[in-house]
Amino acid sequence: MVETTGGGPQDGAAEVLDRPLPDGVRRKVVQIVADGFGGLTVAELPAQLRQYARFTPNRRAKFAGNAMATALETDPLFRQRIGEKLRESQPELTGALDSGSPPPAADPLDVAAAAYVLRPPGWVKLVTAAGEEAQRADAERADEETRAELERLRAELDRAREHTRSETERLRAELDAAKKETDSLHRKLRSALADVKRGEAALRKLRGEMEAVRAEGQAQVSAAESETRRLKARLGETEAALEAARRAAREGRSVEDMRVRLLLDTVLDAAQGLRRELALPPVSVRPAETVDAVEPGRMTPKDIAARALSEDDPAVLDQLLALPQAHLVVDGYNVTKTGYPQMPLEKQRLRLLGQLAQLAAQTGAEVTCVFDGAELAAPVLLAPPRGVRVLFSKPGVTADELIRQLVRAEPPGRPVIVASTDREVADGVARAGARPVASAVLLKRLS
Secondary structure (H helix, E strand, O other): OOOOOOOHHHHHOOOOOOOOOOHHHHHHHHHHHHHHHOOOOOOOOOHHHHHHOOOOHHHHHHHOHHHHHHHHHHOHHHHHHHHHHHHHHOHHHHHHHHOOOOOOOOOHHHHHHHHHHHOOOOHHHHHHHHHHHHHHHHHHHHHHHHHHHHHHHHHHHHHHHHHHHHHHHHHHHHHHHHHHHHHHHHHHHHHHHHHHHHHHHHHHHHHHHHHHHHHHHHHHHHHHHHHHHHHHHHHHHHHHHHHHHHHHHHOOOHHHHHHHHHHHHHHHHHHHHHHHHHOOOOOOOOHHHHOOOOOOOOOOHHHHHHHHOOOOOHHHHHHHHOOOOOEEEEEHHHHHHHHOOOOOHHHHHHHHHHHHHHHHHHHOOEEEEEEOOOOOOOOOOOOOOOOEEEEEOOOOOOHHHHHHHHHHHOOOOOOEEEEOOOHHHHHHHHHOOOEEEOHHHHHHHHO
16 A cells, blocks of 8 residues: 555545646646556556556557546556655655645646645645646737737738739839830831732732733734734735746746745745744644533542442452542441451450551541440540541430431542441432442451
8 A cells, every 4th residue: 555644645535626637737647657657567557557568658658648547537546656656756746735835936737737646635726726827828828829920920911012012013014015015016017007008009000900911912912813814815815826826837937936936935934924023822722622512421439449349349448548538437336246246345346446546547548436325324435546536426316327427527529438237327328429338348458
């Protein structure tokens, strides 16, 4: 048993603390128990604290604080043993508490914690007073911290205001500079618009002059053509005279022959001089081109491919994809269920898209693969391969209708190839101007 000095502890044992132990006092109490813990044997410890016997005081205070506080409150014998260790470590403080006059210079939290352990008469008042003192100290410290924080915030506010003023002045200066630059740009723009208008006027003037020159040239050409016709007439007359001269020559009239030859040379020299003077262009239109008639129709790439290859030959697809700006539209599930229907849908999609990516890289054609998405509960998470556009039909819209919409969206004349075995799809896209190809042909080409 632990002996006590005087009747203090016994007199204060009946006192009861009617409020929770203040936090500061509780930390001090736990530290006292942790310091005195090591001086007790394992047998002297309560059962719930024996597992912490080998811990250091700091680790005991950290991990066993609640257990030690509970044991100190509920186990009087353990409390007496801890009190005895406290008297050994702090004889002056404990002696002052036993005599009823705690030292005034001592920390109120230390006094309250020692009183809570030793339970001298009036210990509840000491604990309560220490808690109130700690609260006042915390309030004063919080007040000091609040005032310091307020001063800091005021200083930050002043700095912010100063920064705002300087930033406002800087932005105003930048705004003035921007306004000046804008005015300069407006002046330059007005000058440029004036230059453009002058240029347009000069262009209109040049066009008028060009039209006048063209009209003058056409008039000169008409005059040259009239002169040419006149000269041709004179040439005909000269040829007739020449023929007569020949006949006269055959008849022996050499003087007339000489006169006709002289006249012919004169006419030919005049015609050549007139051609050089007028610089007449060569004739670009042939008489046969002026006759109105029906020319034969030209063959389309489809006709050429059909004439050279069969419809089941994959080379037909290569020829079609080699056309400029070719667009291949693939009925996805129709192709996969034709080629590998035993595979799951996800693997069918991945296999087809991988092969289409290789085809797009080889041919350079635009490739769009359409899958029926009307029955999907959620969007398919898929990263389309390079060069292949992947589309799923919306709810209520089939993949066939989406393919027909894609074909109708293309401009007339662009080569569009649709790979599908569905006869309704093939007939519909053919009426829209696209070229249907069987799914088996595409599968042969991909393999």
